[in-house]
Amino acid sequence: MFKRFQFIIIAFSLFLCGTLTAQNPPLENNSKLVEQLLRSRPDLFGGILKHVEKYEVQILYTQIDRDQNNNPSFRSFSYRLNAKEYFIKKIFLVSDNDAYNRLYEFIGQRKLNEALWKKGFKNLKLVHRLAIALSAEQNRHTNPFTFYDGDKIIYQQPPGFNPLVFPNKLKTTRRGQGFIRNDSLINEPKDFSRNNYISLANLQGLLKAVMFPEAVKLQQRFLLTEDDYRFLYKYMSMLPAECAYPEYDTMEYYDSHDKFFVFGDSKQRIPPNIRIFNKIGQAFGYLIDNAYIYEKARPRKYAPNLEKFKINYFETRKEARVNVNVIAPASTPASARLFVAGNQPGLGNWDPGKVELKRQNDSLWRFVQKFPKGVGVEFKITRGAWDAEAIYQAGVIPANITFTVRVDTTITLRPLTWRDQMGASTPLGTGIGIAGTVKYFRAVKSAKLRHPRDVIVWLPPSYEKNRQKRYPVLYMHDGQNIIEPRTSFGGHDWRVDEVADSLIRAQKMEEIIVVGIYNSPDRAPEYSDSELGRGYVDFVVNELKPMIDKTYRTKPDAKNTAVMGSSMGGLISFLFVWWHPEVFSKAGCLSSAFLWDDNKILKEVRNYSGPKKPIRVYLDDGSEGLEARLKPGYDEMMALLLEKGYQRGIDLGYFYAEGAEHNERAWAKRVWRPLLFMFGK
Incomplete structure (x- = not known):
C-alpha cells in the first residue's frame, strides 16, 4: 500500500463504518490498537514503523457506530497524534491550488481563519496563497472583486487587509536539509513558521462536519444547501475515469491515484460499491489523506446523508474510451486498409468497409472511439469486406469480439491471417450454399x-x-x-x-x-x-x-x-x-x-x-x-x-x-x- 511513499513524511486520517466490536477506551488511551494493526502486517508497514520519527507518521482512525434511532457516534483511535507538529496541507474542501487561492482571496485572511476557529478548529493557520511567491505582508492583502452579469455589475467587494499578525503556535518549524529558493538550492533546513498548517484532528473534524453534519454541534456545521452537499459528495468521491471534463488518461491517472487508502498504488480498479470521499495533500515532502470510506453494500443506515441526496456516484462520466490496436499478420498486403465493423453506429452498424483504422506503422493499426457506459459492444476486423475478415485460429471463422463498456478499455488483437488467405479447402461458414x-x-x-x-x-x-x-x-x-x-x-x-x-x-x-x-x-x-x-x-x-x-x-x-x-x-x-x-x-x-x-x-x-x-x-x-x-x-x-x-x-x-x-x-x-x-x- 505504501510503496510509493517510502521516502516522504506521511499522515493519515480515516473513518469507516463500524466494524470493530470491542468496547474501546477514550482517544488518549487507545493508541495501542492502531499500532497493533500496523505491526500485524510487517510486509506493508514494517519499513515505516522502523522510521516513524523520520517520517513523522500520524494516524487518526474513527469508527462510526449508530444506535437504534440511527444516530451516529464516533470512536477515535490514534497513533502518534500531535497537534503541535507541523503539516503543510491544502484545505480539503477545494480541489487544487487555484481553487484554494480564489477562496482565500474572496474571503480574506482574517475572516477565513477566525470563522474556522469559531467553529472549534483552532489548530490551524491559513496565512498565504499556494504556489505564489508573496511576502507575509503581501499575503495579508487581498484584491477587489467585481462580478458581472453580462455588462451589469451584480456584486463588488473592495480590497481587503488583515491588520493582525497571527502567532506561530508550533513547537518545531524547521524541517529538512535544504530547499529551493528562486531556482537556487539553499543548504539549510526550511523554516515553516510563516506557512499554513492544520492538525490531523482538525482535518478529520472538518471532514466529519461535511459528511455527518447531523452528528456535530450546531456551531461546527457549515451553512450548506442540499445542492452544496451534492456537489461536495460527487467530486470528493469522483475517480479520474469518471470525470467527463477534463478527461484523464486512466493509464496514468488510475483509480487510486489520489485515493491512497485500501488500494494504495496497486493501480487495480476500485470496486463500484466502494466510494472514497477524501482530500489529499502533497507538499514539501509531506503527504496526507483525509478520507471517509463508504461501502455501498452495507445497510443504508451507515450513510443517511448520502442516501438522502440520491447522488449517482457511479455514472459521473457517461462515456468511456475504447482503444482497439490491431497488429496485422505478415501476410497483410502492403496497400491494405483495415476496418472495424460492429453493432454500434460508431462501428459502422456492421458495414465491413465503413469505419477505417488509422495506420500507425507497418504492422500496427489503431481505432479510438467513445461509447456510452453500459452499452454492449460487438465487432470484427476486416480489410473492407466480410470475405477478408481477420482470422485468429486456423480454419475457424471467429465469433464476434464482445464486451460491455464500463471504463476506458484497450484491446489488442493479433490476427493469424485473413479469411481470403485461408485457402479454397478451408470451410468459410456453416452454410452449404442456398437450398431451393x-x-x-x-x-x-x-x-x-x-x-x-x-x-x-x-x-x-x-x-x-x-x-x-x-x-x-x-x-x-x-x-x-x-x-x-x-x-x-x-x-x-x-x-x-x-x-x-x-x-x-x-x-x-x-x-x-x-x-x-x-x-x-x-x-x-x-x-x-x-x-x-x-x-x-x-x-x-x-x-x-x-x-x-x-x-x-x-x-x-x-x-x-x-x-x-x-x-x-x-x-x-x-x-x-x-x-x-x-x-x-x-x-x-x-x-x-x-x-x-x-x-x-x-x-x-x-x-x-x-x-x-x-x-x-x-x-x-x-x-x-x-x-x-x-x-x-x-x-x-x-x-x-x-x-x-x-x-x-x-x-x-x-x-x-x-x-x-x-x-x-x-x-x-x-x-x-x-x-x-x-x-x-
Whole structure:
C-alpha cells in the first residue's frame, strides 16, 4: 500500500463504518490498537514503523457506530497524534491550488481563519496563497472583486487587509536539509513558521462536519444547501475515469491515484460499491489523506446523508474510451486498409468497409472511439469486406469480439491471417450454399427511408410445380444473414432455407415464402420505436408487402403473415405485430433488445389496457455475453404477456438457450423452434 511513499513524511486520517466490536477506551488511551494493526502486517508497514520519527507518521482512525434511532457516534483511535507538529496541507474542501487561492482571496485572511476557529478548529493557520511567491505582508492583502452579469455589475467587494499578525503556535518549524529558493538550492533546513498548517484532528473534524453534519454541534456545521452537499459528495468521491471534463488518461491517472487508502498504488480498479470521499495533500515532502470510506453494500443506515441526496456516484462520466490496436499478420498486403465493423453506429452498424483504422506503422493499426457506459459492444476486423475478415485460429471463422463498456478499455488483437488467405479447402461458414430457389429485388427505395436495400425471396419446394397453390409469408429482418452464406455476417447464415426445406419435406411445417429484408446503415433507428422505425414499418406494410403479394402467390391475410428477427430485429418484429395485428398475426423474437431506449416497448405493453391482441409471439434468449444482459428484458416481456392473458404453448412460445451466444451461428441452431411455433402442422 505504501510503496510509493517510502521516502516522504506521511499522515493519515480515516473513518469507516463500524466494524470493530470491542468496547474501546477514550482517544488518549487507545493508541495501542492502531499500532497493533500496523505491526500485524510487517510486509506493508514494517519499513515505516522502523522510521516513524523520520517520517513523522500520524494516524487518526474513527469508527462510526449508530444506535437504534440511527444516530451516529464516533470512536477515535490514534497513533502518534500531535497537534503541535507541523503539516503543510491544502484545505480539503477545494480541489487544487487555484481553487484554494480564489477562496482565500474572496474571503480574506482574517475572516477565513477566525470563522474556522469559531467553529472549534483552532489548530490551524491559513496565512498565504499556494504556489505564489508573496511576502507575509503581501499575503495579508487581498484584491477587489467585481462580478458581472453580462455588462451589469451584480456584486463588488473592495480590497481587503488583515491588520493582525497571527502567532506561530508550533513547537518545531524547521524541517529538512535544504530547499529551493528562486531556482537556487539553499543548504539549510526550511523554516515553516510563516506557512499554513492544520492538525490531523482538525482535518478529520472538518471532514466529519461535511459528511455527518447531523452528528456535530450546531456551531461546527457549515451553512450548506442540499445542492452544496451534492456537489461536495460527487467530486470528493469522483475517480479520474469518471470525470467527463477534463478527461484523464486512466493509464496514468488510475483509480487510486489520489485515493491512497485500501488500494494504495496497486493501480487495480476500485470496486463500484466502494466510494472514497477524501482530500489529499502533497507538499514539501509531506503527504496526507483525509478520507471517509463508504461501502455501498452495507445497510443504508451507515450513510443517511448520502442516501438522502440520491447522488449517482457511479455514472459521473457517461462515456468511456475504447482503444482497439490491431497488429496485422505478415501476410497483410502492403496497400491494405483495415476496418472495424460492429453493432454500434460508431462501428459502422456492421458495414465491413465503413469505419477505417488509422495506420500507425507497418504492422500496427489503431481505432479510438467513445461509447456510452453500459452499452454492449460487438465487432470484427476486416480489410473492407466480410470475405477478408481477420482470422485468429486456423480454419475457424471467429465469433464476434464482445464486451460491455464500463471504463476506458484497450484491446489488442493479433490476427493469424485473413479469411481470403485461408485457402479454397478451408470451410468459410456453416452454410452449404442456398437450398431451393431465391429471387432478388435490388436497391428497393422508399420515400420514408434514407437508404435503399436489397430484398431476397425464398420460394418453397412446390412453388414452381403447383401453380394453383398459395403460401403464407414470413418477413425477416437482417435479410442478408438468413439464407446466403456469402452475404451473411461472418460467413454464418441462419440456414433458414435449409431448415425450412427439411421441415417441409418431413411434413413438420407448412410450406411458406420467406422474404428477407436487408438492413441498412440506419439499422438501429429503423429497428426501434423511432421516426425511422415507424417509417420502416410503414414501408413494409404499405409498400413491400403489397409488392410481394402482387408478385407471388401469397396468402395475404394476417393469419398467414408472420415476421421474425433477432436482437434489434427481434424488437422490431414484436412492434410489427403489436402495432399492426390486422396485418401480422405471428412474430418470432429471438434475443430481442426489449430494454432498448429505456425499456420503451416494455412500458408500452405494461400500460396497454385494451382488448387482447390476436397475435402469437415466440420469445427466446441465450445465456452468454450480450444474451445475459438482454435476459431481464426477455423475462419482463414474458411476465407482461402472461399478465395480458397470453398462454404458454398456445399463443406464447418461449425457450431459454443455455450456453447460446448472440450471433448467427446460435440462431441457426434454434431457428427451427420459431418456424414450428408459427407454421408447424
